[in-house]
Amino acid sequence: MRLLVVEDERDLAETLRRTLEEEAFAVDLADDGEEGLFKIRELPYDAVILDLMLPRLDGWSVLQAARAGGVRTPVLLLTARDAIEERVRGLNLGADDYLVKPFALAELVARVRAMIRRAYGNPATRVQIGEITIDTAARQAWRAGAPVELTAREFAILELLTRSRGSVVARSAIHEHIYNEQADILSNVVDVHIAALRRKLGPDVIRTRRGEGYIIDA
Amino acid sequence: MLSSLRARLLLWYTLILAGVIAIFAGTVSYLFWSSLVADVDEGLRASAAALVEGLQPTASGDFDLVLPPEYRQVDAAPPSQTYYAVWNREGELVDRSGVDFAIPPPRGPLTRTRDGRRELAVRAAGDAIVLVGRDLADVRSDVLAFAGTAAAGGVLALALSLVGGWFLVGRALAPIGRISQAAAAMSGGDLTARIAVERTENELEQVALALNAAFDRLHLALDNERRFTADASHELRTPLATLSAEIEWGLSRERSSEEYRRCLETARRAADRMRRVVERLLTLARADSAALSLQRAAVGLAPVVGDALAIVRPLADQKHVTIETHLDAATVVGDRDRLTDLVTNLCSNAIQYNRNGGQVSVEVWPDGTEACLRVRDTGTGIAPDDLPRVFDRFYRADRARSADSGGAGLGLAIAKWIVEAHGGRIACQSTAGQGTEVLVRLPRLV
Numbered sequence: 001m002r003l004l005v006v007e008d009e010r011d012l013a014e015t016l017r018r019t020l021e022e023e024a025f026a027v028d029l030a031d032d033g034e035e036g037l038f039k040i041r042e043l044p045y046d047a048v049i050l051d052l053m054l055p056r057l058d059g060w061s062v063l064q065a066a067r068a069g070g071v072r073t074p075v076l077l078l079t080a081r082d083a084i085e086e087r088v089r090g091l092n093l094g095a096d097d098y099l100v101k102p103f104a105l106a107e108l109v110a111r112v113r114a115m116i117r118r119a120y121g122n123p124a125t126r127v128q129i130g131e132i133t134i135d136t137a138a139r140q141a142w143r144a145g146a147p148v149e150l151t152a153r154e155f156a157i158l159e160l161l162t163r164s165r166g167s168v169v170a171r172s173a174i175h176e177h178i179y180n181e182q183a184d185i186l187s188n189v190v191d192v193h194i195a196a197l198r199r200k201l202g203p204d205v206i207r208t209r210r211g212e213g214y215i216i217d218a
Numbered sequence: 219m220l221s222s223l224r225a226r227l228l229l230w231y232t233l234i235l236a237g238v239i240a241i242f243a244g245t246v247s248y249l250f251w252s253s254l255v256a257d258v259d260e261g262l263r264a265s266a267a268a269l270v271e272g273l274q275p276t277a278s279g280d281f282d283l284v285l286p287p288e289y290r291q292v293d294a295a296p297p298s299q300t301y302y303a304v305w306n307r308e309g310e311l312v313d314r315s316g317v318d319f320a321i322p323p324p325r326g327p328l329t330r331t332r333d334g335r336r337e338l339a340v341r342a343a344g345d346a347i348v349l350v351g352r353d354l355a356d357v358r359s360d361v362l363a364f365a366g367t368a369a370a371g372g373v374l375a376l377a378l379s380l381v382g383g384w385f386l387v388g389r390a391l392a393p394i395g396r397i398s399q400a401a402a403a404m405s406g407g408d409l410t411a412r413i414a415v416e417r418t419e420n421e422l423e424q425v426a427l428a429l430n431a432a433f434d435r436l437h438l439a440l441d442n443e444r445r446f447t448a449d450a451s452h453e454l455r456t457p458l459a460t461l462s463a464e465i466e467w468g469l470s471r472e473r474s475s476e477e478y479r480r481c482l483e484t485a486r487r488a489a490d491r492m493r494r495v496v497e498r499l500l501t502l503a504r505a506d507s508a509a510l511s512l513q514r515a516a517v518g519l520a521p522v523v524g525d526a527l528a529i530v531r532p533l534a535d536q537k538h539v540t541i542e543t544h545l546d547a548a549t550v551v552g553d554r555d556r557l558t559d560l561v562t563n564l565c566s567n568a569i570q571y572n573r574n575g576g577q578v579s580v581e582v583w584p585d586g587t588e589a590c591l592r593v594r595d596t597g598t599g600i601a602p603d604d605l606p607r608v609f610d611r612f613y614r615a616d617r618a619r620s621a622d623s624g625g626a627g628l629g630l631a632i633a634k635w636i637v638e639a640h641g642g643r644i645a646c647q648s649t650a651g652q653g654t655e656v657l658v659r660l661p662r663l664v
Contacts, residue, residue: 011484012460019467053452080455081448101459105466 006036024152033057067094120163166218239372262338275344307345393422449612461488520545526561548589568595600648
């Protein structure tokens with residue numbers, strides 16, 4: 001799952017990036033509102049963490065412009081002010097959630113995950129695919145009740161395919177969702193991860209649509 | 219309270235009006251009575267004259283009395299019938315009408331009202347005294363009827379004016395109702411509540427206008443207070459968020475010593491920023507409570523600028539900003555440390571909000587009784603809309619400035635306080651895209 005963090009406080013942005021990467025998200029950063037808006041519009045993020053007080057373009061304007069431009073990515077607002085009107089204004093402009101600084105990292109991660117689950121239309125954390133069980137909150141998969149050891153990237157790909165269950169996900173889309181903008185990775189890494197997933201979960205869970213991408217059947 | 223005010227006004231109004239009507243009706247009734255009695259007197263005088271004419275003294279000292287016709291039928295006389303009595307010189311009763319009440323003899327000519335009767339006595343030939351009298355019952359009942367009508371009219375007028383008064387007082391007091399409604403809404407927390415003012419010039423509308431103006435100022439003051447609190451909370455929460463997130467990250471699992479070092483460095487930066495904000499807030503709070511005292515000594519501005527530049531030089535080098543100075547001798551009376559803070563604040567602003575490779579110029583010169591200090595930069599400038607507010611606490615024309623400066627928008631507020639505490643003035647001019655100039659004028663020690 002790929003996230004954008006728009007935060008002008010560099011130390012905080014850096015801490016968020018490290019934390020979220022350890023939670024197996026691919027994370028991009030933006031320093032100001034304009035850069036944030038550009039990235040939100042151009043890149044397929046699974047969620048955006050947006051500070052309200054930003055240089056050049058404030059968080060509300062970014063949100064408004066993004067929603068006006070048809071961007072449906074879930075947005076979590078961060079605010080250092082506790083005025084209720086500011087949060088209400090943010091939510092009314094199309095934000096999905098908010099947190100008041102200072103916040104607990106664990107809560108931020110849980111809220112981002114919940115937001116992504118809702119955005120994909122299935123708020124449950126546990127999904128069953130044949131004999132495979134996936135728990136997106138615990139980041140754990142089981143095959144016929146036995147735990148399967150997956151790397152963070154493998155789990156991210158499995159999660160993405162599970163969320164898009166029944167539709168084909170292009171190889172480039174998978175790439176965009178599990179690597180951030182700094183990644184410069186050979187294009188066959190996705191195939192390598194898919195092969196590893198098939199080895200661990202069984203050959204029939206993820207199917208290849210030649211020339212299109214991968215799919216987990218509904 | 220309102221209804222009682224209305225009731226009290228009406229009560230007083232009614233009492234006064236009732237008094238006026240009573241006096242008026244009483245006076246008119248009395249005048250009516252007097253005029254009726256004057257008519258009666260006129261009649262009595264005519265009767266007396268007729269009697270006197272008919273009274274002939276005889277040689278024996280007696281009288282012959284020829285009665286006018288109206289006295290001849292003795293029976294069935296109406297109460298308004300005139301009666302008479304005649305006394306001779308010795309005061310002996312000569313003749314009288316057949317009435318059944320005593321008539322005390324008068325000592326001379328007179329007009330009197332006795333036992334509800336009007337009596338007139340005149341002197342006739344031979345020093346006889348002739349008295350005519352008449353019962354006033356009909357006059358009394360006429361006057362009573364008149365007074366009754368007047369009283370009824372008065373009561374009606376009073377009732378009408380009560381209704382009118384109730385309405386008028388209500389109208390006059392209506393603004394008080396609106397005022398108290400607005401004041402209640404205001405104290406209930408609705409700061410936008412204002413009194414609806416009708417464009418009349420009456421006193422209550424003036425009160426309403428004055429109150430509205432007071433409400434406006436209160437609203438503004440509360441807004442400023444609220445914004446100050448929100449800004450203070452923002453400036454403290456932001457580094458606190460960094461600090462707590464960083465600590466949570468560091469503790470979430472075992473880290474390498476390199477990671478711990480980075481973690482602690484981030485925490486220190488956040489703590490430093492909080493410390494700076496808190497220090498500046500405390501400076502302003504102490505300035506507000508006048509708990510901060512200034513040293514008073516002769517201070518040369520040029521050495522103060524030198525001290526300040528030594529502090530901001532590393533910041534200037536970092537941004538490749540060159541600093542030019544033109545320092546003439548100018549001495550003021552004040553606190554050297556505070557003045558150094560002032561120049562440091564102005565210069566670090568000029569550097570931070572400058573473009574990379576820009577210039578800052580600092581000038582000091584004496585101008586009459588004042589010492590002038592000017593700091594100019596070649597930065598992005600400040601929009602005209604923002605200029606009046608640059609000295610407000612936490613005000614930052616561009617949020618872009620918040621990221622690295624750590625000043626929290628308090629620098630210019632503190633600068634303004636220092637200048638004013640020294641009895642000086644500070645002003646800011648700016649041309650967007652060309653730069654900003656801050657001019658400080660302090661009283662000069664000549």
